[in-house]
Amino acid sequence: MKIYQVGVARMIDAPLEAVYRVVTDMNVHIGILPRQFETLEVLQGGSGSGTVFRLTMNVMGIRSSLQMRITEPIPGRVIREQDDKAGVTTTWTLKPSDDSKHCYVDLMTEFPSKPGLAGVVERLLVSPIIRSIYHRELDNINVYLTTGIAARKDSVHFS
Structure with a gap:
């Protein structure tokens, strides 16, 4: 199966440990998700490796749902x-x-590619x-960690 990758990166104005918490704790992570992410439901765990969650997105009027399992190939660094x-x-x-006052975040997703012209399009x-x-998501992380203000109303704040 062919795949294609989509990624972004930026420096976050917070230490790695704080960024790690926002990325891996689903109760906090929901607060930084852009509006295209409609729901995030924790099915198992809730923070870090072993967590399973269902994510529903609506992009260009197309709703899709993914059931994601978190692993940490390099604990605390690669999620x-x-x-x-x-x-x-x-x-x-x-x-x-x-x-150690800032954290560089690289966010990349691999998607299966449809064959032929449909895949190119x-x-x-x-x-x-x-x-x-993804740029908006990383911006939201930065705002959240520098101001304590979450992007979503249904989120959890932390200080």
């Missing part, structure tokens, strides 16, 4: 969310800055939209 059935894998790579249309959503 993988994977839906084996859909063939979708999202990887968060966290790297502390030299002063999908990659051309979907990739920029997903990148835009």
